[in-house]
Amino acid sequence: MTSYDVYEAELVVQRRDFAADGVLALTLRHPLGDELPGWEPGAHVDVVLGPDLERQYSLCGDPADRREWRVAVLREPDGRGGSAHVHEELEVGDKVRVRGPRNHFALEPSPRYLFVAGGIGITPILPMLAAAEAAGADWTLLYGGRTRNSMAFREELKCYGGRVRVVPQDEYGLLDLAGALGGSPRPDTLVYCCGPGPLLDAVEERCAGWPSGTLHVERFQPRGNGMTGPQGGSADAGFEVVLERSGRTLTVPADATVLDTVRAAGVEVLFSCTEGTCGTCETDVLDGTPDHRDSVLTEEERAAGETMLICVSRCLGKRLVLDL
Known part of the structure; x- marks a missing residue:
């Protein structure tokens, strides 16, 4: 779905439930009872909380239930205001503008899965477990968190029995990634991981050299390992961007993004997010070679160069033609 035909509506907060200490689950419905767009495990929505206050939350309910969407929000005392607004301001009956869903973390068919979740990273994983179970796949979940009471949806996970290993850090220490992942990829097994940056970095390091497409990760924050910098290490330079549908040609200066430039025009x-993590601004590339600096696209998608995140990515040459 392109950025110009995405679903957007005012939804009503139907329920507020605490899924764990500091984690609030919101159930959202259309005020007229209309069905909501379908979605698949791994999808997220944009929630507009106010002027210049917009956040992305993974859908963690039942994809078969078209009457409601469920998201879960971690209260972050040192955050930028989004979680505080949700926890302190949104009440049952309030309306909130929601846009989406989008999915850059889709569950691919496989006979076997290893799921790794850290903290609030359980949210996109939760519907994946139900989908894997329904498909008859062999799967396990390694789920870490600071404390047992801080780990959301533990009660819902009990139905899976020994397939789920809950590992509170204050009781058992850090997740045993070496034991879970081993030294080499397991045949016919896909790995899905979501959580804080250090966990994802550690998993990616252990899976380095594995066959392409084996590991799938979703980040809530930009990569901290330099992957968001210029490819090849050169300094930023200005370039030309042609907006095919608008019939305009603009110059993107060295100190501005493509997004800045097209909005100014x-x-x-x-x-x-403007950080290359949510995928909202993903745009089709009709010509030219993007300099990818996002934390969303896979290596295969980067190599194909058919889309780019215009909030952070730039151009490796002098000219890009975009479907804008």
């Missing part, structure tokens, strides 16, 4: 485009 009055071109409407959806965006949210």
Whole structure:
């Protein structure tokens, strides 16, 4: 789904439930009872909480239930205000603008899965477990968190018995990634991981050299390992961007992004995080070679160069043609 035909509506907060200490689950419905767009495990939505306050949350309910969407929000005392607004301001009956869903973390068919979740990273994983179970796949979940009471949806996970290993850090220490992942990829096994940056970095390091497509990760924050910098290490330079549908040609200066430039020219485009993590501003590339600096696209998608995240990515040459 492109950024210009995405679903957007005012939804009503139907329920507020605490899924763990500091984790609030919100159930959202259309005020007229209309069905919501379908979604698959791994999808997220943009929640507009106010002017310049927009956040992305993974859908963690039942994809078969088209009447409601469920998201879970971790209260972050040192955050930028989104979680505080959800926890302190949103009440049952309030309306909130929601856009989506989008999915850059889709569950691919496989006979066997290893799921690794850290903290609030359980949210996109939760519906994946149900899907894997329904498909008859062999799967296990390694789930870590600071304390047992801080780990969301533990009660819901009990139905899976020994397939789920809950590992509170204050009781058992850090997740045993070496034991879970081993030294080499297991045949016919896909690994899905979501959680804090250090966990994802550690998993990616252990899976380095594994066959392409074996590991799938979703990040809530930009990569901290330099992957968001210029490819090849050269300094940023200006370049030309052609907006095919708008019939305009703009110059992106060295100190501005593509998103900054097209918005300054009055071109409407959806965006949210401005950090290359949510995928809202993903745009089709019709010509030219993007300099990918996002934390969303896979290596295969980067190599194909068919789309780019215009909030952070740039151009490796002098000219890009975009479907804008």
